[in-house]
Amino acid sequence: MGLLNRLFYKNRKFYDDDFDWNNYTTDSYERRVKGDIETKHLAKAKQEDLSFDASTGKVSVRSGTLHENHQLILEAIGWLKPKSVHEVGCGGGDHVAHASKLYPEIRVTGSDRAEGQLDLAKRRHPELGDKLGLQDITMPFSTQWPQAELIYSQAVLMHIHTAVSHFVGLSNMTRMASQYVLLMENYQCHNFVSDIKALWEGGHLPWESLNIHRFDGSTGARAILLSKDKLNLPLLNSDADIREGLEVSQRRLKRSGEDSARGTFGY
Numbered sequence: 001m002g003l004l005n006r007l008f009y010k011n012r013k014f015y016d017d018d019f020d021w022n023n024y025t026t027d028s029y030e031r032r033v034k035g036d037i038e039t040k041h042l043a044k045a046k047q048e049d050l051s052f053d054a055s056t057g058k059v060s061v062r063s064g065t066l067h068e069n070h071q072l073i074l075e076a077i078g079w080l081k082p083k084s085v086h087e088v089g090c091g092g093g094d095h096v097a098h099a100s101k102l103y104p105e106i107r108v109t110g111s112d113r114a115e116g117q118l119d120l121a122k123r124r125h126p127e128l129g130d131k132l133g134l135q136d137i138t139m140p141f142s143t144q145w146p147q148a149e150l151i152y153s154q155a156v157l158m159h160i161h162t163a164v165s166h167f168v169g170l171s172n173m174t175r176m177a178s179q180y181v182l183l184m185e186n187y188q189c190h191n192f193v194s195d196i197k198a199l200w201e202g203g204h205l206p207w208e209s210l211n212i213h214r215f216d217g218s219t220g221a222r223a224i225l226l227s228k229d230k231l232n233l234p235l236l237n238s239d240a241d242i243r244e245g246l247e248v249s250q251r252r253l254k255r256s257g258e259d260s261a262r263g264t265f266g267y
């Protein structure tokens with residue numbers, strides 16, 4: 001995308017999200033995966049590189065390390081032991097590929113709203129072909145979407161700020177999930193805990209029960225884990241709980257407040 005288009009950001013199709021998802025792969029994502037992830041961590045580990053120890057809940061990598069968020073996702077899957085897992089906004093497909101290799105007994109799939117991202121995922125991991133699909137999580141719910149025991153996102157909802165789209169995404173993710181939703185996001189970019197509670201109280205989540213937990217990975221990352229059943233994990237009562245110890249950006253918190261305020265809940 002040309003410089004002028006970037007400056008006049010209102011011309012962008014998804015101008016209230018953080019990126020234009022139609023050009024995101026070449027504008028930003030591919031460069032960031034190479035520069036920020038692949039220089040420090042294993043992004044395309046082989047099957048024999050990865051192992052999960054059920055007694056400690058830790059994922060080990062034979063040579064190198066995984067990014068702490070990626071490590072958490074794999075550890076959450078190992079701990080929850082779902083029969084099926086689906087990643088919303090899977091981008092370059094590295095988590096889908098790693099989860100498929102580490103847990104071959106689990107049905108693992110992924111989706112993204114951007115064709116460019118899915119093309120990249122298929123280039124990076126040709127074996128994923130039929131595990132990936134086009135899906136915009138902010139569209140009205142579709143019965144064609146995959147269902148899974150665990151639905152998760154990593155760095156997706158945090159970038160969605162168009163109208164009430166992040167609420168729609170949260171509601172859709174619970175509708176796709178038969179047991180769990182895992183959010184590995186930046187917890188300042190939305191008031192995730194209070195937004196989820198408001199959706200729940202307003203009847204926007206189809207589950208008969210809801211528990212909001214904190215799940216910690218073994219290398220420092222934290223996530224929000226929604227579950228129908230109460231798990232042996234700390235419960236989150238407020239956004240302050242999940243933000244505890246994190247450096248706070250007033251600009252981000254202000255935008256989160258504005259996003260939350262656009263919601264109209266219940267009837």
Ligand SMILES: C[S@@+](CC[C@H](N)C(=O)[O-])C[C@H]1O[C@@H](n2cnc3c(N)ncnc32)[C@H](O)[C@@H]1O
Pocket residue numbers: 021024029088089090091092093111112113114117135136137138153154155156159160
């Ligand atoms: C920061 S990237 C993260 C990609 C991947 N989860 C990762 O960790 O590498 C955000 C991703 O969310 C996707 N995305 C944005 N809005 C979406 C939506 N409404 N539905 C599905 N995917 C979306 C983008 O296309 C992009 O691939």
